[in-house]
Amino acid sequence: MSGPIRLALVGMGKIARDQHLPAIASNPDIVLAATVSRHGEGEAGVPFFHSIEELAASGVEIDAVALCTPPQPRRAIAHFAIQQGWHVFLEKPPGATLAEVEALRDAADAKGVSLFASWHSRYAAGVEPARAWLATRDIRAVTITWREDVRVWHPGQDWIFEAGGFGVFDPGINALSIATRVLPRPFFVETAELDVPANRAAPIAARIAFRDAAGAPVTMDLDFRQEGPQSWDIVVETDAGTLTLAKGGGELSIAGGGEHAGDTDLHGEYPGLYRRFADIVRAGSSDVDITPLRLVADSFLTARINAIEPFDW
Structure with missing residues (x-):
């Protein structure tokens, strides 16, 4: 072309x-x-x-x-x-x-x-440096905390709470797209608990316990009701210290030291997506990784559903 x-x-x-x-x-x-x-x-x-x-x-x-x-x-x-x-x-x-x-x-x-x-969070500034550092580490435990205010990020968008709209997994899949990129071993759902408002079809909060192929626990806490500061953090405990990806992957620290502080605004991620898209179009190839989506599907398959109070905008 x-x-x-x-x-x-x-x-x-x-x-x-x-x-x-x-x-x-x-x-x-x-x-x-x-x-x-x-x-x-x-x-x-x-x-x-x-x-x-x-x-x-x-x-x-x-x-x-x-x-x-x-x-x-x-x-x-x-x-x-x-x-x-x-x-x-x-x-x-x-x-x-x-x-x-x-x-x-x-x-x-x-x-x-x-x-x-496309998985825009994989293009956050800290993701590839984190992947490189973790490649040779022994992973002991992973904690994912992804809490944001749905009223700020999806104001009045009822589709997100309809069947097929993913609910809190709409942002939660961003965390999974990062985790499946940076962690050196695959991980699998063990248990899941989803909080679904009585007037909605999709969860507003979720807690999922995964375990990786070597037995390390990976826990995820999702909530669409966070007010004030938002939380988009992944903490990985390893044999060489703790790695933290904060602000959706935009900030990386290793063993307490700031290693990479990049553009934490999403404007730094979408240009990367379009560069990648142009590259695969020119090359005549495709890029279709469904691993994050599969983990969401597995969470729904294994979940205990808790009916909670109705949610309204």
Whole structure:
């Protein structure tokens, strides 16, 4: 492919405007060619459509799409895009189920287009240095604390508490995307406990106990009701001291010393995602790691469900 990748952004919600648009604008290998949204408006001077079918029928030349819709309808949109011969960037989580992501991967392979299951937290500044340091360490225990205020990050977005919306696992899968990247051994769900409000279908809090392949415990505490300072921390106890990834992977300290303090804003992560997407499109390959999604699915499969008081905005 010569020239920049002509990309359509599908789903013009908060994450698209806050993260995707700035990252696209900063990447010389990608140009915003269209936007698509059932609700709201597009960008000035850029063709806007209410559905991906309208986009396909318009004649606007497109090479790729980035899908920022909620996960529930995403498979059908992605499959339609693949059939047009467009490369597909999937916002996390890549789909509502494992089966549909695997089907999209097979469809992309058959069509000869690239599919990217993006995990933005893996592009936080401290993640790769942490992975390198942990590669030769004996892992003793891991504690993941991921607590944030849903009213701040998803204000009024009822879809996140609907079936297939993931609830507190929408941010929790970010933690799992980091943990599965930096820890040298796979880990597996042993027990899970999910707190589901009486008027919702997805959990607002969760506690999961994992164990890695060598027997080290990995515990995770998720909560969507955190007020004040937010907590996005992974603490790894090793034979050589304690490694801490704080602020969603943006800050790394080892044995109490600050080793890496990078850009802790998400604006540092999405440019990395788009660089990776451009690379795989140019290479004619795909990048579809479903390990974090599988751990979420396993948590739901093994969970004890606690019905708690209703949640309202």
